[in-house]
Every structure is written in C-alpha cells, then in structure tokens.
Amino acid sequence: MYKFPVSKFALGLALGGFLITSQAFAGDEMKYGFGVKPSDEEIAGWDIDIRPDGKGLPEGSGTYDEGEALFAEHCAACHGDFADGGGGRYPPLVGGTPGELSQAVRPGQPHKTIGSYWPYASTVFDYIKRAMPFGNAQSLTNDEVYAITGWLLAENDLHDSDEPMNAEALKKVVMPNVDGFFDDPRPDVKNPHCMKDCFKTVEIKSKATLGVTPTGEDALR
Ligand code: HEC
Numbered sequence: 001m002y003k004f005p006v007s008k009f010a011l012g013l014a015l016g017g018f019l020i021t022s023q024a025f026a027g028d029e030m031k032y033g034f035g036v037k038p039s040d041e042e043i044a045g046w047d048i049d050i051r052p053d054g055k056g057l058p059e060g061s062g063t064y065d066e067g068e069a070l071f072a073e074h075c076a077a078c079h080g081d082f083a084d085g086g087g088g089r090y091p092p093l094v095g096g097t098p099g100e101l102s103q104a105v106r107p108g109q110p111h112k113t114i115g116s117y118w119p120y121a122s123t124v125f126d127y128i129k130r131a132m133p134f135g136n137a138q139s140l141t142n143d144e145v146y147a148i149t150g151w152l153l154a155e156n157d158l159h160d161s162d163e164p165m166n167a168e169a170l171k172k173v174v175m176p177n178v179d180g181f182f183d184d185p186r187p188d189v190k191n192p193h194c195m196k197d198c199f200k201t202v203e204i205k206s207k208a209t210l211g212v213t214p215t216g217e218d219a220l221r
Contacts, residue, residue: 050126057122057167062147064161070148074133074140083155094155098177115156119181121173125149146170 050056062070071083078090085092096111103110114124129145131137140148150165158173159165204215 048126048130050122050129052120052122054122054167054171057125057170058142059167060142060146061164061166062143062145062150063164064147064151064154066144067147067149067151067154067165070140070144071151074136075148078134083152093152098180101177101180113156114152115158115176117177117180119175119178121149121153121158121170121175124152125170 048056071079072081075083078086079093080086080090083093084095092111092113094113094115096113096116098116100106100111101116118124125145128148129138129140129142133139146165149170150159150163151161153159153165153173154161158175159169163169
C-alpha cells in the first residue's frame, strides 16, 4: 500500500470521523473519552444539504425585487451588476445555453453559467446558502437566499419574476442541462498488494510538488 504519512492520517480522520462521533455518543456514553456531544442546533448548522429532488429545502420565501436588491448589495461586486461575470475568476451566473458549452460552438470558451450548466435548481440554493457571498459564507437568511435564487433563475428565464421563490416553486424548475450529466460507467479500479515476484527496486519518474511522493522503502509498500 502507498504510504502518505500525513495525508493518510488526515484521510483516516475524514473517513472515520463521522463513524467515531456517532459511535462515541451511542447511548450518551463517551466511548473514546474525548469530544463533546453536539447540540441539536449544532447538528442543524451542519445539516444544510439539499437534494436534487428538493429534499432539505427550508421554510422561507423571497421576491424578485428583493433578490435584485440583495444581489446588488452582496454579490454584484464580484459577479457583475447583471450577474454577467466580474471578469477573471468571478464567474457569470446568467446567460448561455447547454449548446454553448460545446467546444465546437465556442472553442475554448464555453458559456458556463448556472442557467446553461447546472442540472438542478435546488443545488443553486444549496450552493449560495453554503458558500456565498465568498468571504462571508452562510451569512444570508433562508428568505434572502430564496430571493436571490429566484432573481438569478428569473434572469436565466427559468422562473416567472412575478412569482415569489420558495421551496415549492424551486422544485418546479427544470434546468435546461438536466440531461447533460450521467453516472460514470467505469468500474472501480482495483489495486491489490503485490505478494510474489514483486519489484525489488522502484525508479521514481516524477514527483508530486508537495513532497508526498513515497521514496526509498516506502515506495515498495
Ligand atoms: C468576493 C467575491 C464574491 C462575492 C461577493 C460573491 N461571490 Fe459568488 N463566486 C465567487 C467566486 C470566486 C466563485 C467561484 C468559486 C469556485 O469556482 O470555486 C463564485 C461562484 C459562485 C457561484 C457558482 C458559479 C458556477 O457556475 O460554478 C454562484 C452560484 C455564486 N457564486 C453566487 C453568488 C451569490 C448569489 C452571491 C451573493 C450572495 C455571491 N456569489 C457573492 C466570488 C464571489
């Protein structure tokens, strides 16, 4: 097995962390003798994912006009006044069609926005609620996120600007690129440990930049 001294530990924590926490507090016992029991409020703070079918969408509602004002205040500085992109790394959020994602139509410059690319409208709410405004994530209320999501979808011609945006309205939005994604059909890659007639020496042809490439004995494991 490859040995990544630091990252392996981190990966173990990432994969095992949930299991440890959920086991540790089974029956209110501190099995491993560390940590504190999360409150319902703390768990609710993490449990904000929203599924493609809209499960997880919170209560709340917002109008097009509210969304327009909120976008100008919290988002336009980076994404442009009309959500048409702020240049450089600040992506446009409005415009384009799935057809304009193609290299053949726009070589090297796909018109990639939430309207042209994203398969589900519920994910737009999830992403804005979770990650935006950049640098001040999760500072917006559910009403505010509904208002902004509704404004963005209306600007993409995917929602009626006279209708408020809420959980029910969001579930009805069908994104133009919903069929542009598919499950990866490739089988999982197996990497069995060598047990017999294995290489005695290993020649490293190139190295990763972060110093994680195994060397010497480690490379043989
Ligand atoms: C300080 C700059 C900044 C502000 C303010 C900001 N964003 Fe962003 N936003 C970004 C950057 C940078 C990215 C790209 C992040 C990435 O690719 O990982 C992004 C990505 C996004 C995306 C995903 C775009 C895509 O197609 O992948 C959405 C949606 C979005 N922002 C919405 C908003 C909304 C809504 C607000 C206001 C509530 C907002 N952003 C405020 C910088 C900002």
